[in-house]
Amino acid sequence: VSAPESVAGGREQRVLEIIETARAKPARFREKRITLAHGAGGKATQTLIEGLFVPAFGTPGGTLAELGDAGAVRAGGAQLAMTTDSFVVKPLRFPGGSIGELAVNGTVNDLAVSGARALALTVSLILEEGLDADVLRAEVRAIADAAQTAGVEIVGGDTKVVERGAADGMYICTSAVGAVDARAKLSSAAIAAGDRVLVSGPIAEHGMAIMLARNLFDLDASIESDTCSLWPAVNALLDACGPQLHCMRDATRGGVASVLNELARAAGVSVTVREADVPLAPSVAAAAELLGIEPMHVANEGRLVAFVAPAVAERALSALRAVAGCEQAALIGAVGEEPPGMVLVETGFGGRRVMDQLVGDPLPRIC
Amino acid sequence: VRYVDEFRNAELGQAVAGEILASVDPERHYKLMEICGGHTHAIYKYALDDLLPASVELVHGPGCPVCVIPMGRVDDAIALARTEGLIFTCFGDMLRVPGSQETLLDAKAQGADVRMVYSPLDALRIARENPDREVVFFAIGFETTAPSTALTLKRAKAEGIRNFTCFCNHVTIEPPLRALLEAPDMSLDGFVGPGHVCTVVGTRAFEFIPSQYGRPVVISGFEPLDILQSVLMLVRQLRDGRCEVENQYTRVVPRDGNPLALKVMAEVFEPRPHFEWRGLGSIAHSALALSAAYGDFDAEQRFGVPGVRVEDPKACQCGEVLKGVIKPWECKVFGTACTPEHAIGTCMVSPEGACAAYYNYGRLTRAKEVV
Numbered sequence: 176v177s178a179p180e181s182v183a184g185g186r187e188q189r190v191l192e193i194i195e196t197a198r199a200k201p202a203r204f205r206e207k208r209i210t211l212a213h214g215a216g217g218k219a220t221q222t223l224i225e226g227l228f229v230p231a232f233g234t235p236g237g238t239l240a241e242l243g244d245a246g247a248v249r250a251g252g253a254q255l256a257m258t259t260d261s262f263v264v265k266p267l268r269f270p271g272g273s274i275g276e277l278a279v280n281g282t283v284n285d286l287a288v289s290g291a292r293a294l295a296l297t298v299s300l301i302l303e304e305g306l307d308a309d310v311l312r313a314e315v316r317a318i319a320d321a322a323q324t325a326g327v328e329i330v331g332g333d334t335k336v337v338e339r340g341a342a343d344g345m346y347i348c349t350s351a352v353g354a355v356d357a358r359a360k361l362s363s364a365a366i367a368a369g370d371r372v373l374v375s376g377p378i379a380e381h382g383m384a385i386m387l388a389r390n391l392f393d394l395d396a397s398i399e400s401d402t403c404s405l406w407p408a409v410n411a412l413l414d415a416c417g418p419q420l421h422c423m424r425d426a427t428r429g430g431v432a433s434v435l436n437e438l439a440r441a442a443g444v445s446v447t448v449r450e451a452d453v454p455l456a457p458s459v460a461a462a463a464e465l466l467g468i469e470p471m472h473v474a475n476e477g478r479l480v481a482f483v484a485p486a487v488a489e490r491a492l493s494a495l496r497a498v499a500g501c502e503q504a505a506l507i508g509a510v511g512e513e514p515p516g517m518v519l520v521e522t523g524f525g526g527r528r529v530m531d532q533l534v535g536d537p538l539p540r541i542c
Numbered sequence: 543v544r545y546v547d548e549f550r551n552a553e554l555g556q557a558v559a560g561e562i563l564a565s566v567d568p569e570r571h572y573k574l575m576e577i578c579g580g581h582t583h584a585i586y587k588y589a590l591d592d593l594l595p596a597s598v599e600l601v602h603g604p605g606c607p608v609c610v611i612p613m614g615r616v617d618d619a620i621a622l623a624r625t626e627g628l629i630f631t632c633f634g635d636m637l638r639v640p641g642s643q644e645t646l647l648d649a650k651a652q653g654a655d656v657r658m659v660y661s662p663l664d665a666l667r668i669a670r671e672n673p674d675r676e677v678v679f680f681a682i683g684f685e686t687t688a689p690s691t692a693l694t695l696k697r698a699k700a701e702g703i704r705n706f707t708c709f710c711n712h713v714t715i716e717p718p719l720r721a722l723l724e725a726p727d728m729s730l731d732g733f734v735g736p737g738h739v740c741t742v743v744g745t746r747a748f749e750f751i752p753s754q755y756g757r758p759v760v761i762s763g764f765e766p767l768d769i770l771q772s773v774l775m776l777v778r779q780l781r782d783g784r785c786e787v788e789n790q791y792t793r794v795v796p797r798d799g800n801p802l803a804l805k806v807m808a809e810v811f812e813p814r815p816h817f818e819w820r821g822l823g824s825i826a827h828s829a830l831a832l833s834a835a836y837g838d839f840d841a842e843q844r845f846g847v848p849g850v851r852v853e854d855p856k857a858c859q860c861g862e863v864l865k866g867v868i869k870p871w872e873c874k875v876f877g878t879a880c881t882p883e884h885a886i887g888t889c890m891v892s893p894e895g896a897c898a899a900y901y902n903y904g905r906l907t908r909a910k911e912v913v
Contacts, residue, residue, distance in 0.1 A: 187871050190872075190876065190877065191871070191877075191905055193877070194876075194877035207648075208652065210647050218883050219883065222883075514906070519906070522589055524552050524588040524593075524766045525552045525593060526588055526592035527906065528586060528906070529903050529906055530903075531903075531905075534883055
């Protein structure tokens with residue numbers, strides 16, 4: 176839909192250009208204190224990473240500044256990928272999964288969307304004094320089962336116990352190493368105008384399931400977390416597209432919107448999403464509507480977003496839909512050139528708007 | 543939620559947009575204000591501007607509950623939240639609204655027990671579960687949310703809950719609208735009226751606008767099709783030389799509102815002599831305090847608050863935005879010093895605020911778009 180009559184006036188456009196210039200600058204970390212927003216995966220997290228961590232830890236030509244889901248490691252002739260993630264979700268068990276299952280899948284998925292199959296995983300546990308041993312037993316079982324399903328070997332770990340009140344039941348940190356698949360040629364720089372954007376299934380289910388599991392609202396809906404290993408989906412995409420698969424991300428905290436914004440910025444392209452094509456379960460849509468939450472800002476734990484060359488888009492979609500759990504995968508949008516760094520939404524109502532990253536945090540500790 | 547789908551049907555939307563185009567006088571400009579922040583949010587979320595002719599300009603009004611809270615009241619809230627042993631509950635949006643020094647979120651990070659709730663009843667539940675601690679609810683909002691605060695206080699009283707109080711910042715919609723209509727720079731042609739407020743106060747409460755100020759009003763629902771249809775009804779009133787309150791939201795809004803809600807409000811609240819509004823200054827009888835019968839539940843009485851009036855920041859033009867005198871992007875600090883992450887003004891915080899809606903959804907350099 177074009178609306179020539181609503182073309183912004185010259186002065187408005189100048190103001191908008193100044194804003195875009197300001198936004199394109201590297202984020203600065205200026206806060207006096209850490210707030211929950213810094214852990215929410217949105218803009219505040221970005222200022223922390225780009226304004227504090229990367230300047231301190233990054234090395235020239237190193238892999239950190241690429242801000243991928245996993246870092247590249249070269250060991251002899253082998254291309255490896257390495258990543259780490261910690262899990263502090265509340266409640267520990269929720270419909271569709273638990274902290275243990277999440278801790279394995281989350282880390283395995285960070286490798287998967289980097290084109291690497293997880294080989295070895297370490298598990299560190301921080302336990303609160305007084306934790307019911309049966310709760311721990313159940314989570315150890317969940318970790319073991321998820322690792323077996325994902326085909327990753329647990330090779331080490333660590334345990335700490337802190338005083339009652341210093342942790343909430345249990346926290347888990349997992350790290351993993353994987354081998355980068357020979358078929359994978361993935362990077363945000365490979366994203367180009369014309370690329371199509373795929374999502375591997377209905378969105379927003381994990382975050383919404385957690386929200387409802389906390390019983391903050393008198394809302395009854397059977398929404399289950401989508402937590403699962405994404406390697407089968409990645410494997411199918413690599414098979415179908417090879418080097419035409421340009422980039423992937425795991426749409427966790429901050430949701431699909433944050434992933435698209437990060438990549439649009441990194442690649443200097445625009446992304447336009449057709450809202451009506453984004454798969455969304457009716458129960459999730461209804462809950463989001465009632466709570467006034469944008470589903471594209473809600474976390475997923477088993478959904479990836481993929482950028483593919485237009486020529487292979489349909490093939491990629493068919494390949495993805497053949498994978499168990501991805502039957503509702505969809506093509507949701509396309510990459511353009513202008514305006515660079517921005518994500519736009521074509522609303523089901525025929526208008527176009529900006530879709531920005533999440534600011535603040537609708538609900539902390541979802542993973 | 544199936545029910546709302548038909549109000550988001552794109553074909554119907556295009557059809558109404560076509561009727562608007564056919565009904566406007568090509569020679570004139572239409573400056574219409576949507577009073578309610580919920581409408582502002584929906585207009586940007588569905589990019590309704592894209593569907594309107596250039597001659598129809600939507601101006602965003604003062605009906606965003608978060609946006610109208612002045613800094614002094616935020617400072618008072620933070621002072622309450624810092625009270626030793628107290629649990630301070632409020633809606634999520636208020637957490638990020640800047641006071642003169644900091645936000646409630648900052649106070650929370652420094653140890654204040656600030657908890658986000660979705661309704662006053664959640665706050666009451668927290669009070670019930672923590673009988674040895676004082677629990678304060680930060681009540682904000684127009685006539686839309688005031689009844690739920692009133693009902694919660696009635697329940698607290700009936701249950702004899704002694705550790706629950708309310709920091710009352712409820713406001714009423716008529717006084718700021720009158721202030722707006724009497725302002726010398728007033729240039730509005732008509733109003734899209736707030737559907738949710740009208741479910742409580744009825745369409746009758748808006749009849750003063752046509753009768754005393756000669757401007758048409760259409761009470762509107764919140765789906766994109768509702769808003770477009772309301773714009774059409776306004777344009778047609780102006781075309782036909784009519785000036786009245788019409789009700790587009792008949793599926794919900796009766797003329798007399800909700801007598802039961804009005805009765806509960808009258809029992810629990812009384813008008814404040816004056817209330818300071820963000821950007822609009824002090825307006826007489828524009829807000830609600832707890833009535834004498836509910837004085838025991840008044841946090842201001844139980845704990846005392848500094849009550850220091852704080853000037854709006856010099857650079858901030860929230861007042862002009864709330865009055866519809868300037869567009870969000872015309873504010874000197876919009877999008878540069880004032881962003882949703884680091885807001886100076888309240889309008890940049892709430893998703894219903896005109897500046898936040900424009901920044902988050904409308905920030906499009908349309909001339910450069912390629913489709």
